[in-house]
Amino acid sequence: MTIQRWRAQIAAxxxxxxxxxMIDLRVVCRGKxxxxxxxxxxxxxxxxxxxxxxxxxxxxxxNYARRGETLPSDHRLTRLRLELAxxxxxxxxxxxxxxGAGVILRFERVxxxxxxxxxxxxxxxxxxxxxxxxxxxxxxxxxxxxxxxEVCRRAVTPALPRRFACLTFxxxxxxxxxxxxxxxxxHGVPFTVYLPTAFPDGLGEAWWLALExxxxxxxxxxxVMDREEHRFDIGSTSEKYQLYNFLAGxxxxxxxTELSSAIxxxxxRYSVDLAAVSREASMDWTELAKLAADPLVTIGSAxxxxxxxxxxxxxxxxxxxxxxxxxxxAAFRRDVRHxxxxxxxxxxxxxxxxxxxxxxxxxxxxxxxxxxxxAEGRTNLHALPRIAWDGxxxxxxxxxxxxxxIPFPSTKRPP
Numbered sequence: 001m002t003i004q005r006w007r008a009q010i011a012a013x014x015x016x017x018x019x020x021x022m023i024d025l026r027v028v029c030r031g032k033x034x035x036x037x038x039x040x041x042x043x044x045x046x047x048x049x050x051x052x053x054x055x056x057x058x059x060x061x062x063n064y065a066r067r068g069e070t071l072p073s074d075h076r077l078t079r080l081r082l083e084l085a086x087x088x089x090x091x092x093x094x095x096x097x098x099x100g101a102g103v104i105l106r107f108e109r110v111x112x113x114x115x116x117x118x119x120x121x122x123x124x125x126x127x128x129x130x131x132x133x134x135x136x137x138x139x140x141x142x143x144x145x146x147x148x149x150e151v152c153r154r155a156v157t158p159a160l161p162r163r164f165a166c167l168t169f170x171x172x173x174x175x176x177x178x179x180x181x182x183x184x185x186x187h188g189v190p191f192t193v194y195l196p197t198a199f200p201d202g203l204g205e206a207w208w209l210a211l212e213x214x215x216x217x218x219x220x221x222x223x224v225m226d227r228e229e230h231r232f233d234i235g236s237t238s239e240k241y242q243l244y245n246f247l248a249g250x251x252x253x254x255x256x257t258e259l260s261s262a263i264x265x266x267x268x269r270y271s272v273d274l275a276a277v278s279r280e281a282s283m284d285w286t287e288l289a290k291l292a293a294d295p296l297v298t299i300g301s302a303x304x305x306x307x308x309x310x311x312x313x314x315x316x317x318x319x320x321x322x323x324x325x326x327x328x329x330a331a332f333r334r335d336v337r338h339x340x341x342x343x344x345x346x347x348x349x350x351x352x353x354x355x356x357x358x359x360x361x362x363x364x365x366x367x368x369x370x371x372x373x374x375a376e377g378r379t380n381l382h383a384l385p386r387i388a389w390d391g392x393x394x395x396x397x398x399x400x401x402x403x404x405x406i407p408f409p410s411t412k413r414p415p
Contacts, residue, residue, distance in 0.1 A: 100372035102164030106386040110180035120244040147190040159375035167191040192298040194340035196306035197327040199282040206278040207263040300338035337363040344368025354382040372405040
């Protein structure tokens with residue numbers, strides 16, 4: 001047996017921090033005494049096994065899954081790790097052990113790629129072409145593409161030989177109708193739309209989109225934070241990204257009334273029409289009715305105003321959850337049984353909100369915490385994990401490795 005070990009430092013491109021990551025690559029060659037079942041498809045070397053072990057070290061990678069992020073900010077290095085998992089065969093060999101009963105995929109916007117350099121929400125977008133490639137790949141990989149009702153059934157019954165994939169779309173964006181729905185209908189696959197019901201009425205405030213527009217336009221931005229005036233110079237694209245991340249994090253921490261005051265004040269200062277931005281991005285009730293008429297479409301709720309539930313008192317959070325469902329049921333004249341936590345990461349909701357969803361008799365509640373769905377009741381139906389696809393990634397090899405469950409911590413319900 002021959003073992004060789006390479007250690008290399010890779011300089012991460014800015015603005016990734018820390019700037020260096022260590023990658024360990026180990027190749028183990030084993031002789032004929034090892035069974036062919038252990039081989040990983042090496043052409044012309046049927047008696048050799050390739051074993052690749054890659055570790056990307058550093059806090060950005062080590063903690064990303066615990067924070068509820070599908071991919072860390074240094075996504076290029078994560079792509080390298082997952083590509084190696086794919087080519088080594090690890091994604092295929094370990095899928096049965098780590099892949100659970102199936103996965104729920106989370107998407108938001110679906111539209112053609114844009115040329116602007118400043119796109120802070122790029123990770124939340126995919127192109128129609130990528131959606132088409134994804135559906136074709138899922139079929140080729142022998143996944144059953146199922147509805148949320150079927151997800152709930154498979155999550156509490158013994159595992160089937162074929163794993164499932166469920167397609168979900170958050171936010172009720174208009175481009176779901178214009179860019180995604182034609183493809184989904186052509187493929188004849190079920191999917192779920194999670195709707196914050198204030199937005200079809202033109203009352204919702206998509207503050208994250210308005211913030212992007214303000215920063216994209218300006219070279220200097222000032223606003224009131226904690227009763228003090230703050231000024232920011234943002235002449236470069238990197239400075240715009242830094243300010244967007246800073247202000248978005250600050251706004252998400254505010255109670256809804258303070259958040260609304262902050263974004264409205266900012267938009268008035270820089271002549272951005274918050275209401276128009278929100279209406280333009282969102283489907284109206286007429287468009288939603290067309291979707292709801294399709295038996296392959298499941299309509300779920302995502303509160304009324306899409307608040308960060310963790311910033312609300314319990315009574316207000318429960319009211320948002322119940323009212324969002326009630327409005328959707330009245331509009332579509334059908335039961336709305338499935339729910340999505342707004343934003344969905346670990347910072348945006350708490351275990352008590354999962355208890356509220358169960359008490360409200362919702363069939364399921366999905367998060368944006370990454371992971372796979374286990375069978376036989378080992379995953380909490382009111383804290384379902386989803387793989388929130390990062391739109392900066394376009395590699396189906398990376399997706400295949402992620403669907404295997406390798407990158408994610410266990411999401412099983414504790415005994």
